Amino acid sequence: MRLGGGSVRIPYFPGCTLHSKARGFDASARAAAQALDIIMEELPEWTCCGATFSMSADSVMGLVAPTRILVSAKEAGKLLTLCSFCYNTLKRTNRVIATDAERRRKVLTFIEEDYQGTVQTVHLLELLRDEIGFDALAKRVTKPLQGLKVAPYYGCLLLRPAEELRFDDPERPTILENFLKSIGCEVVDFPHKTECCGSFVTVGSPETARECSSSILEAAVKQGAEMLVVSCPLCQYNLDRAQREAPAGQAHAPAVPVLYFSQLLAIALGCDEACLHLDGLSVDPRPRLSKWLGQKAEVTALA
């Protein structure tokens, strides 16, 4: 893939959340990719990947849905995804299919397909780093987000298990930092960037997830963050929600907007603001971003 050589098409799996609760993630990524001459082609038919990878060694049914998704990208050999859950589930499932002959046979017999685990699941951040390059990306930026202090939050599923995902260093990752620098942001390092936000525990014990998320927010704000960027709708939800209501007797989490990295990318590349969907957050990021949001937003505000 080279910039300037015409558009490149890549199959894209949005997953269960990106057409509904995380529309800003989907739309901003598509717009930003297009600005970089990459066409994200949504798979014609897809189902949910199952959200969590089945860690049980005897599990076969949990592999069916993600395998079917991988099979549908067989021809291209690559599958782009944005959500950390999807990335983790697809990549780990593919490893089972590629290396575990017994479970591969069972799954493929069940779905009546032939597949040897050849599809590479790619995250948009990897595509920016490995195919485009952050230096080349910096040259495409039309609105550098100079002076914006952003804390990169990785969460869990992009990084772990590191030996399977090979995404970045699980304890000291740098991909989001380098991405943020390439679009002009000031990177705020903080110790909780790979700590768990509480994930799906939010369904069974919301207070536990709030506690996890609050400590992440506090650490980021203490280091001077004006904003956090994430790559997972569930991280976004937990971190944002933790700022909404504090239970009686508990300190309120500090107010800091939580955005998808692709939203900042789309702004920096000068994409149409309709793709951003910045409304509906507990902490409105628009006042801090007003400098880079265009004329149209201001007119709307005045009207």
Add this chain to the structure above:
Amino acid sequence: MILSRLNTENDVVAQINAISGVDVRACYQCGKCTAGCPLTSAMDLMPNQILRLLQLGEYEQALKSATIWQCASCLTCAGRCPKDVDPARVMDALRTILVRQGVAHVEISKIPADLLAEAPQQALIGGFRKFVGY
């Protein structure tokens, strides 16, 4: 407690080993899993204590503990375990044994309406798979 092979080698622990693909006896109780776990404040037993109970055959205490429902499968412990024991897989195996018996941690009909309306689909699907078994 009398330590005996009769206790430590039992079918349930064997089942946990089989489901998780982990041999709990490999744990040497260094405590790294507990030190790095971001969820311990909500746990009644620490991750290394769960491992220790299973080593001693005391699986009932492990299955009764709140800890197994607080684990978020974030895999921090798995990444740091010097013995490749992967406590997160063990937690998943304990939950799996219960949900396969029909014991659900979350009653879907009792999930608050605002959570259902606002939580991303992946949270509900992931939560149902981990806590209900669907």
